[in-house]
Amino acid sequence: xxxxxxxxxxxxxxxxPCLVIxxxxxxxNFLALREALPLARIxxxxxxxxxxxxxALLRDLGACFDAASIFEIRDCMALGIGADRLSFGSTxxxxxxxxxxxxxxxxxxxxxxxxxxDKLALAAPGARVFCRIFMEGAGADWPLSxxxxxxxxMARDLLIDAxxxxxxxxxxxxxxxxxxxxxxxxxxxxxxxxxxxxxxRARGIELKMVNIGGGFPARYxxxxxxxxxxxxxxxxxxxxxxxxxxPEIIAEPGRGIAGDAGVIQTEVVLISKKSYGDQRRWxxxxxxxxxxxxxxxDEAIKYRLRTPHDGGPEGPVVLAGPTCDEVxxxxxxxxxxxxxxxxxxxxVEILSAGAYTTTYCSVGFNGYPxxxxxxx
Numbered sequence: 001x002x003x004x005x006x007x008x009x010x011x012x013x014x015x016x017p018c019l020v021i022x023x024x025x026x027x028x029n030f031l032a033l034r035e036a037l038p039l040a041r042i043x044x045x046x047x048x049x050x051x052x053x054x055x056a057l058l059r060d061l062g063a064c065f066d067a068a069s070i071f072e073i074r075d076c077m078a079l080g081i082g083a084d085r086l087s088f089g090s091t092x093x094x095x096x097x098x099x100x101x102x103x104x105x106x107x108x109x110x111x112x113x114x115x116x117x118d119k120l121a122l123a124a125p126g127a128r129v130f131c132r133i134f135m136e137g138a139g140a141d142w143p144l145s146x147x148x149x150x151x152x153x154m155a156r157d158l159l160i161d162a163x164x165x166x167x168x169x170x171x172x173x174x175x176x177x178x179x180x181x182x183x184x185x186x187x188x189x190x191x192x193x194x195x196x197x198x199x200x201r202a203r204g205i206e207l208k209m210v211n212i213g214g215g216f217p218a219r220y221x222x223x224x225x226x227x228x229x230x231x232x233x234x235x236x237x238x239x240x241x242x243x244x245x246x247p248e249i250i251a252e253p254g255r256g257i258a259g260d261a262g263v264i265q266t267e268v269v270l271i272s273k274k275s276y277g278d279q280r281r282w283x284x285x286x287x288x289x290x291x292x293x294x295x296x297x298d299e300a301i302k303y304r305l306r307t308p309h310d311g312g313p314e315g316p317v318v319l320a321g322p323t324c325d326e327v328x329x330x331x332x333x334x335x336x337x338x339x340x341x342x343x344x345x346x347x348v349e350i351l352s353a354g355a356y357t358t359t360y361c362s363v364g365f366n367g368y369p370x371x372x373x374x375x376x
Contacts, residue, residue, distance in 0.1 A: 001263055001306055001349055001351055002022060002025070004022050004024065004376065005020050005022050005263050005376070008020055008374065008376050009263075009265055009347075009349075012374075014265070014372065014374060015372065016265050016266050016267045016286055016287075016347065017264055017265065017266040017267070017285070017286050017287035017291060017292075017371055017372070018264065018265055018371065018372040018373070018374060019262050019263070019264050019292070019353060019354070019357055019358055019371055019372070019373050019374070020262065020263050020264075020265065020374045020375075020376065021049070021051070021053075021054070021258070021261050021262045021354050021373070021374070021375045021376070022261050022262075022376060023053060023054070023057055023261070023375055023376065025260060025261035025354075026054055026057055026058070026257060026258060026261045026354075027057060027061065029227075029256060029257045029258075029260065029261065030042065030044070030058060030061055030063060030257050031061070032227040032228075033216065033227050033230075033231075033251070033253055033256060033257065035227075035231075036227040036228050036230060036231025036232075037230075037231050037234065037235070037249070037251055039235070039246065039249055040212070040249040040250060040251045041064055041248070041249070041250050041251070042063055042064065042251055042253065043063070043064040043065055043066040043087055043089075043250055043251065043252045044058050044063050044064070044065050044066065044252075044253065044254065044257060045066045045068075045089075045214055045252045045253060045254030045255075046065055046066060046067050046068065046072040046075070046076065046254075047068045047072065047254060047356075047359060048254025048255055048257070048258045048259075048355040048356055048359075049254075049258040049262075049354055049355055049356075049357075049358060049359065050072060050075060050359065051358070051373060051375060052075075052079065053375040054258065054375070055075065055076060055079055055081070056079055058257075059079055059080070059081050063085075064085040064086070064087070064250075065081060065085060065086050065087070066087050066089040066252040066254075067086055067087065067088055067089060067090075068089060068090045069090060069097070070088075070093075070094075070097035070100055070101060073086060073088065073100075073101050073104070073106065077104060082105070083101075083104055083105030083106045083107070084105070084107075086101075086106050086108070087106075087108040087109075087110070087211075087250070087252075088101050088106055088108065088109045088110065089110045089173075089252065090110065091110050091111055091112040091113070091116055091132055091148055091149075092116070093109075093116065093119065095119040095122065095123050096123075098119055098120060098123040098124050099123040099124070101124075102123060102124040102127060106127075107124075107126075107127050107128055108127070108128050108129075108130070108170070109124055109127050109128070109129050109130075110129070110130055110131075110132055110173060110211075111129055111130075111131055111132070111158070112131060112132040112133075112148060112149050112150045112155075112158075113150065113158075114158060114161070117129070117158055117161060117162060117165065117167075120162075120165075120167060121162075121165040121166055121167055124167070125166045125167070126166060126167065126168065127167055127168065128167075128168045128170035128171075128209075129159075129162050129167050129168065129169060129170055130170050130171040130172060130173050130209060130211055131150070131155040131158050131159050131162075131169075131171075131172055131173070131196075132148055132149045132150070132155075132172075132173045132174060132175070132211075133149050133150060133151070133152055133155050133172060133173070133174050133189075133192055133193065133196070134146075134148070134149035134150055134151055135149060135174050135175060135176050135177065135185070135188075135189055138177070138182065138185065141177075141178070141179035141180075141181070141217075141220070141300050141301055141302075143177040143178075148175065149174065149175075152192050152195055152196060155172060155196055156195075156196050156199045156200065159172075159196065159200055159205070159207070160200065160203055160205065163205055169200065169205055169207060170207065170208055170209050171207050171208055171209030171210055171211060171247065171248070171250075172193045172196050172197070172207065172209075172210060172211070173210075173211030173212075173213060173250075174189040174192070174193065174211070174212070174213055175213035175214060175215065175252075176188075176189055176213060176215045177215055178214060178215060178254075178255055179215070179217045179218070179220070179255060179301065180215035180216075180217065181217060181222065181224055181225070183225060183229065183230065183233035184233070185215070186212060186215075186233060186234045186237045187233070187236075187237040187240065187241075189212070189237075190210070190212075190237040190238055190240070190241040190242070191237075191241050193210055193241070194241040194242060197242070197247070207247065208247055208248055209247055209248040209249070209250060210238065210242075210247045210248070210249055210250070211249075211250040211251075211252065212234060212238075212249060212250065212251050212252075213251070213252050214251070214252045214253050214254050214255065214256070215256075216230055216251075216253045216255065216256025216257075217255060217256060217259070218255050218256065218259025218260045218352040218354075218355060219259075219260055219304070219351075219352050220301060220302050220303055220304060220352055221302040221303070221304055222302070227256070234251075254355055254356075255355040255356065257355075258354040258355040259352050259353075259354050259355040259356075260352045260354065261354040262352070262353045262354020262355070262357070263349050263350065263351055263352075263353060263354075264287060264292070264293075264349070264350040264353040264357060264371070265347055265348070265349050265350075266285045266286050266287045266347070266348050266349075266350060267285065267286045267345065267346070267347055267348070268283060268284070268285060268342060268343065268344050268345060268346045268347075268348060269284045269285060269286050269322055269344065270282075270283075270284040270344060271283050271284070271342065271343070271344055272284075279315070279316060280315075280316045280317060280318055281315060281316075281317050281318070281338075282317070282318045282320060283317045283318070283319050283320070283338060283342065284320050284321070284322055285319065285320070285321060285322065285330075285348060286322050287321060287322070287350075287371070288320065288321010288322055288323055288328040288329075288330060289321055289323075289325075289327065289328050289329075289330065290321065290323050290325070290328060290361070290362040290365045290366070290368070291321060291322075291323075291361055291362070291368060291371055292353075292357035292358055292360050292361040292371040293321070293330060293350075293353075293357065293360070294356070294360035295356050295357075295360070296330040296331065299330075299331055299332070299333055299334045302331070302334055303350045303351060303352065303353060304350075304351040304352060305336070305338070305348055305349065305350060305351070306348065306349040306351060307338060307339055307342055307346060307347075307348050307349075308346055308347065309339035309341040309342055309346070310339060311339075312339045312340065312341050313339065313340045313341075314337040314338060314339050314340060315337060315338070315340050316335070316336070316337055317331075317336050317337065317338045318331065318332050318336075319331045319336055322366075322368070323365060323366045323368070324366055325365075325366075357371065358370070358371050358373055
């Protein structure tokens with residue numbers, strides 16, 4: 001929470017639940033990351049928060065954009081973002097969507113399988129392609145494993161195949177997991193990536209690019225290193241494994257740019273206990289998993305909370321959403337405590353909620369409308 005958002009909430013008294021984004025924080029986070037990674041091109045991960053004010057701001061700051069779907073590509077191009085600043089970063093694409101992006105001038109595409117390579121060869125001849133390798137996601141609060149990427153040997157063979165299919169084998173990508181707090185994971189990934197570069201060079205193919213993905217964190221309950229720390233660790237890893245022959249570097253931050261810029265304000269709907277002997281209160285908010293807090297699944301992302309009674313005596317709570325669904329429980333095991341003075345009708349702020357909230361919101365589940373958004 002900063003003074004700008006706090007003042008907006010006090011003066012506007014918006015209906016809850018709502019997300020308020022401070023665009024100045026978006027700007028500062030982008031510039032800090034660009035300074036920390038001066039040799040990298042920053043491709044904002046649109047999926048983190050695709051709001052027009054954010055895209056327009058980053059466009060004007062010179063950002064590039066990682067699109068997860070043809071719909072994100074359309075949104076970017078509608079804002080005058082050139083195709084040369086776009087990467088179609090999903091490894092799961094319909095052939096007709098590849099063709100549309102290609103027709104609009106996009107020339108950078110991700111893949112991680114032979115079947116996806118087939119589609120690219122047919123729909124995007126001559127395009128630059130990069131293969132995503134598998135990472136376990138160790139050290140990440142929101143791991144991205146198994147669904148995306150292939151092993152090093154398969155990536156090597158697929159990139160060799162791409163060269164014979166009329167495509168340009170351009171590079172390798174990886175993602176060390178979202179909200180990654182272990183700086184050493186980029187070293188592990190760069191080591192695997194360098195093996196592929198060496199193997200292809202032996203076949204006469206010079207890869208040009210390493211896509212280091214995202215993983216840059218927001219500030220939730222656990223402390224995190226700063227952007228400078230990430231920059232130093234990543235550049236040390238790239239230099240260690242590629243020496244003086246550094247490849248082009250692409251980074252795809254999403255949470256690290258948008259996360260800390262946003263605050264969700266929610267209202268306490270109900271406080272109850274389940275038995276006379278129960279020491280824990282159940283605190284029901286007017287937002288839950290289906291209203292934008294999907295990343296509380298398995299209690300993976302642990303948001304910081306602010307209440308009007310902070311500083312007073314506290315007690316243990318279970319936090320839940322308002323819907324008639326048993327799984328709409330946010331935190332049961334994460335040991336949350338809230339003030340004993342908390343009452344029905346109080347407003348609670350969920351901090352660092354600018355990423356992966358509005359886009360996770362359901363449309364009409366239990367009749368609830370999508371999360372309202374304010375960009376200031």
